[in-house]
Amino acid sequence: MITITRRQARRLRGVFRRHVLGITHRGSIPPLVLRAEGTQLRAQYRxxxxxxxxxxSLASASEETLALPLDALAEFEGRDDSAVVLEALAADRIVVRWTDHGVPQTREYAVPAVDTLKPFPVPPADWATLPAGILTALSEASDTTSEDATRYALNCIQLRGGPGEVAATDGHQLLICGGFRFPWTENLLVRDSLLFSCPGLPHDQSVPVSRTDTHVVLRDGPWTLFLEIQxxxxxxxxxxxxxxxxATATCLRLDIEDARFLGRALDRLPGAADAESPVTLELNGKVAIRAQGADQAQATELVLARSGYTGAPVRLNTNRELLNRALQLGFSEIAIIDAGSPLVCRDHDLVFCWQPLAKDSAIAPSDDAIRIESTPAIIPTSVSDETEPPLPPIVNRTSVSDEAALAPGDDAIRIESTPIINPTSVSEDVQPEAKITMSKTGATTRIHEPTRGIAATGSQAPAAGLAALIQEAAxxxxxxxxxxxRAGRLVVALRRHRRHERLVNSTLASLRVLKLQDVAC
Structure with a gap:
C-alpha cells in the first residue's frame, strides 16, 4: 500500500499527462510506475x-511497486493534503481510495503486471552542471524542429559537445543556443519534446547533466529526464x-517600440492564412512591411518610422511567422545579404536565421496601398494638471507621392499610432525620442535594447541603485x-457636457413646438 496526498497527485499530473509527453492518440499507453522505497516515492514513466x-516524500514508509493508469491522476488530484491510498488487489489490478469534500471515493483499475514493463533507465554516477537556460534553449529548439525526417533527422535536437551549443532546424529556419559546457565532445541527437516547455518543471535553476551509452540525462529539481540518444x-x-x-550587405535595426508594433500587427495583416504566410520587407529610404490577400486589390503597408537600416536598399519576401519569431526571441537587428540568402540574427550566444521566400513574389510599392505608419515616440517632460491629454490616433488623407521614399498617393490612407508617453520630469518641454536621418545609403536611427526573449538576457543595461529605483517608483x-x-475630472466634464447638450436639444425642441402652435393660431 502506498499513501500520497491529493496535492502530490496534482503536482505529478502537471507533467505526467498525454499532451506534455507527446502522446497524441487516445489508445492504450504504458502505465505510470510508483516505486516506494521507505519514505521516498519514485514516480516513473517511459x-x-x-x-x-x-x-x-511519503508520510508513512512503504516498500512496494505499483502500476497506475496515467489518466487516473486526473480523477483524484486536488489542492488539499488529504490522503490518497493506492493498493494492489492483484498483479494486474489496483484500487485507489480518497475523500472528495468529505465523500469517500473508490476506483479500481486494470493495469499490466509491473514485471512485464520495459525496465527504466539507470541514472549515471557523475554529473556536470549547466546554467538555468538549458530548458529554455531545449524548448526553443523543439519549436524549430519538423516531423518531416525523411532525409535528415529534422525531428531531433543536436547537442553539440565541442562548441557547447543546442541546435535545431526544420529546413526553413535554424536556431543555435550557446553557452553550455556539456560533459562530452561529440554531437548527440535527442528527440524534440513539449516537455521542455512544461511549466511543471523548474526553469530558474541550474541543471545537472550527464550521459550514459543510451541516454542524455538532465536532473531538474525533483525531476530527472532521460533523453534517448538517436x-x-x-x-x-x-x-x-x-x-x-x-557578407552582410544590409542591416535592419528595429526600434523596440516598432518591434512591438510589428509583432502585434503581423498576424492581422492580410494573407495570414495563405501558404507560407508571406510578407514583403523593403528597405528603400524607409522600413516597410507589405502584405496582400489573394482576394484583395490593395496591399497593406506598415511603415516603421522609428527604425532604420544601413547598407544597400533591398526588397525581399519572407514568411511572417519566422519574422515574428525573430521578434519574440528579442532580436533588434537582422543582417541581410540579398533577397535570396538566409536572414541572420545574432546576439551573444544566440543565432537565428531563416530562408526567405521567392523574391519574385515580393510586393512592389503602390500608390493606392493602405498605409499604416508608426510614429516616433515622444517623451513629455512637462507634467501638470494643465497638460492636455494625449491625442487619439489620427486618420487623415495624404497627397504625398515620392516613389523613392515609397510614400502613398492621393488615395492612400495614413493611420498613425498613438505616441508613446514616458513622463520623466516636471519642467522641460516635449522633445522627440528618436530621429531618422536620411542619406543616399538609407536611414539610421537610435536603437533600443530588446526587453524580452532569449536574446535580451545578455544585453540588459546595468541596474540602477536602490535609492534611484525607489525615487523612480515614487x-x-x-x-x-x-x-x-485628471481622467476623473475629464469624465465629469464630459458628463456635464452631455447633460448640457441634452438640455439644449430639449429646449430647442420645445421652442419648435411653441413656434408651430403660434403659427397655427
Whole structure:
C-alpha cells in the first residue's frame, strides 16, 4: 500500500499527462510506475524516446511497486493534503481510495503486471552542471524542429559537445543556443519534446547533466529526464547554412517600440492564412512591411518610422511567422545579404536565421496601398494638471507621392499610432525620442535594447541603485495618481457636457413646438 496526498497527485499530473509527453492518440499507453522505497516515492514513466522520473516524500514508509493508469491522476488530484491510498488487489489490478469534500471515493483499475514493463533507465554516477537556460534553449529548439525526417533527422535536437551549443532546424529556419559546457565532445541527437516547455518543471535553476551509452540525462529539481540518444538519423552540416557576417550587405535595426508594433500587427495583416504566410520587407529610404490577400486589390503597408537600416536598399519576401519569431526571441537587428540568402540574427550566444521566400513574389510599392505608419515616440517632460491629454490616433488623407521614399498617393490612407508617453520630469518641454536621418545609403536611427526573449538576457543595461529605483517608483506613482485625477475630472466634464447638450436639444425642441402652435393660431 502506498499513501500520497491529493496535492502530490496534482503536482505529478502537471507533467505526467498525454499532451506534455507527446502522446497524441487516445489508445492504450504504458502505465505510470510508483516505486516506494521507505519514505521516498519514485514516480516513473517511459514512452518511446523519453523517460522521466519524479521523487516525492511519503508520510508513512512503504516498500512496494505499483502500476497506475496515467489518466487516473486526473480523477483524484486536488489542492488539499488529504490522503490518497493506492493498493494492489492483484498483479494486474489496483484500487485507489480518497475523500472528495468529505465523500469517500473508490476506483479500481486494470493495469499490466509491473514485471512485464520495459525496465527504466539507470541514472549515471557523475554529473556536470549547466546554467538555468538549458530548458529554455531545449524548448526553443523543439519549436524549430519538423516531423518531416525523411532525409535528415529534422525531428531531433543536436547537442553539440565541442562548441557547447543546442541546435535545431526544420529546413526553413535554424536556431543555435550557446553557452553550455556539456560533459562530452561529440554531437548527440535527442528527440524534440513539449516537455521542455512544461511549466511543471523548474526553469530558474541550474541543471545537472550527464550521459550514459543510451541516454542524455538532465536532473531538474525533483525531476530527472532521460533523453534517448538517436544514432540512426543524419543531421545537416549547420556551419554551411549560416552566412558569414562579413557578407552582410544590409542591416535592419528595429526600434523596440516598432518591434512591438510589428509583432502585434503581423498576424492581422492580410494573407495570414495563405501558404507560407508571406510578407514583403523593403528597405528603400524607409522600413516597410507589405502584405496582400489573394482576394484583395490593395496591399497593406506598415511603415516603421522609428527604425532604420544601413547598407544597400533591398526588397525581399519572407514568411511572417519566422519574422515574428525573430521578434519574440528579442532580436533588434537582422543582417541581410540579398533577397535570396538566409536572414541572420545574432546576439551573444544566440543565432537565428531563416530562408526567405521567392523574391519574385515580393510586393512592389503602390500608390493606392493602405498605409499604416508608426510614429516616433515622444517623451513629455512637462507634467501638470494643465497638460492636455494625449491625442487619439489620427486618420487623415495624404497627397504625398515620392516613389523613392515609397510614400502613398492621393488615395492612400495614413493611420498613425498613438505616441508613446514616458513622463520623466516636471519642467522641460516635449522633445522627440528618436530621429531618422536620411542619406543616399538609407536611414539610421537610435536603437533600443530588446526587453524580452532569449536574446535580451545578455544585453540588459546595468541596474540602477536602490535609492534611484525607489525615487523612480515614487515619481511613477505620483504621475499615475495625477493621471487618474485628471481622467476623473475629464469624465465629469464630459458628463456635464452631455447633460448640457441634452438640455439644449430639449429646449430647442420645445421652442419648435411653441413656434408651430403660434403659427397655427
Amino acid at each position: 514512452y518511446t524516446a523519453l523517460a522521466i522520473e519524479s521523487t516525492l 544514432t540512426e538519423g543524419r543531421y545537416p552540416e549547420l556551419g554551411h547554412v549560416i552566412p558569414d557576417p562579413t 515619481a511613477l506613482h505620483q504621475t499615475l495618481t495625477d493621471a487618474r485625477a
